[in-house]
Amino acid sequence: MTYSPRPRWMYRTSVGTAMACGLAIGLATPASAGPARLTSVQLDAPDVTVSFRDTDPEDASHTLVLRPQGPGETRRVAVAGEVPGVNRTVVKTVNAGIRADLAYCAVIETRTKPGEGIAGKFSVIEISNEVCSKGAGSADAPSDVSIGSVTGEANPAAGTNRNYWISYRNAGADAKDVTVTVQTSGSVTMRRAPESGTFNGMQCAAAGTGFRCTGGTLAKGASGQVPLLATVKSAGPGAIHATITATGDPNTGNNAQTLGILAVPPKS
Structure with a gap:
């Protein structure tokens, strides 16, 4: 049929x-x-x-x-x-x-x-x-990497440093050439890029308003987190945008997440 x-x-x-x-x-x-x-x-x-x-x-x-x-x-x-x-x-x-x-x-x-x-x-x-x-165990099965969530303080004070965490996982076959890209906008900006080689072998460097980590590998079912070391530069709205890609991943509907924040004025 x-x-x-x-x-x-x-x-x-x-x-x-x-x-x-x-x-x-x-x-x-x-x-x-x-x-x-x-x-x-x-x-x-x-x-x-x-x-x-x-x-x-x-x-x-x-x-x-x-x-x-x-x-x-x-x-x-x-x-x-x-x-x-x-x-x-x-x-x-x-x-x-x-x-x-x-x-x-x-x-x-x-x-x-x-x-x-x-x-x-x-x-x-x-x-x-x-x-x-195709099943995840097949020799030619695709990978399926995804961004799970972006977590951290939703209302940080302006003029402070905060850490945010971007979770990722692979629900499909082993994934190669995994790339995680994180960008910032509005009231939040990156303080420095994460340390290279620490997160599933990815090499991380500053890119645009955030960072890009490339060259990682994720086995079937593997997961991890990469941090955004951020500075809250002003009061007002901001956002953290995260995406992930991998060679041969046909399912792109779960490859991005955004966390909106609303920074508050510093305490007097």
Whole structure:
């Protein structure tokens, strides 16, 4: 079965209607919103970590469907119930019973709430875009580096020095040529770059309004932190922007984070 995004007109099928070969008998009525947007799928058998953006205000449940790229069974597992509002990102790790030696292609099936009127007993099943992925243990599997968080004092006093910490990790296969870039803006500026060679072998040097650390390596599941040694130069808003890259990382949606701060006047 090949999955593809549903058009604006789709079949509304009752919850109890039998479905075969991807076809359903129902009433053709316009959908209220488009299907969910699947952004990333990370395989770590038997678990799967999935990230998707919900777009339908009438969603009732979301199911992850995994189709193996080779011999094996298609796996279906519930990942979320109703997601309040729209355009919210859901990140969920589930035990899907997948095999470590197989790649899988995935979609999110979203079932909406029944409507009103003549079609009130019917609900819509929307199919997201498809994302394919290889297991982290595969020889040619991709890395998946990410910035976890930027932590530190949110309201530092002007004229003081503060340290902020940028966390990073690799959820995919071993990552090479890892680069972490940190820039500052507004009321905060860098005091000096971190020491080279200390953070997963990265070489750090001043760059722009902050620093860049290059040439690091991260094994599967490895994580770390790199500090920003900062000076709060004035009262007012500021920000710390962090990004990470690695050779062969196809998932760039988790590669950046920003911490906003609001510096306060120094105590008299």
